[in-house]
Amino acid sequence: MVVSSQTYSLEANLCLLRLYQFEPERMSTQIVARILVKALMAMPAPDFSLCLFLIPERVQMEEQFKTLIVLSHYLETGRFRQFWDEAAKSRHIVEAVPGFEQAIQTYAIHVLSLTYQKIPRPVLAEAINIEGLSLDKFLEHQVANSGWTLEKGHARGQLIVLPQNEFNHPELKKSAADSVPLEHITRIFPILG
Structure with missing residues (x-):
């Protein structure tokens, strides 16, 4: 299964979440949680939000989903210390998917390299x-x-x-399209005076 392997397909996960919308009695919260963990691992892509929109609000109110939403918020805001502290308390959720820690470290390095x-x-x-x-x-x-x-x-x-x-x-880039020729400026001075 894509969710528990090292592979990832946003399209497949979104299709499964859509299926759960039409057949909520078949929904597995364990699989949905793993899909969200995989989506977190895809940061900075917006996959987590895309998946979250397809999950009913009543399901999002469950503790494991609240935790994943908090983890996503910490990542999106660059609060890595809080993220790792919360992830340590929720090992049972995040360790269900192989490669989680390495993926988040890669994302953190990406954010740091931009900053x-x-x-x-x-x-x-x-x-x-x-x-x-x-x-x-x-x-x-x-x-x-x-x-x-x-x-x-x-x-x-x-x-x-x-x-x-x-x-x-x-680097400061000078654009020729943004500059105003001096002769245009000198025409304005008599009008202003």
């Missing part, structure tokens, strides 16, 4: 929920494979330098 050029080690550790030797190994892997570099920070410890992209390294 930071240099990120303090503790901020990265909190966002991806890895510390100590595991974090050291993770950083070694990223330095070797993803273009990250490490530099010593000032008082706060090590800084991780992320590869530049259009979001974390903005």
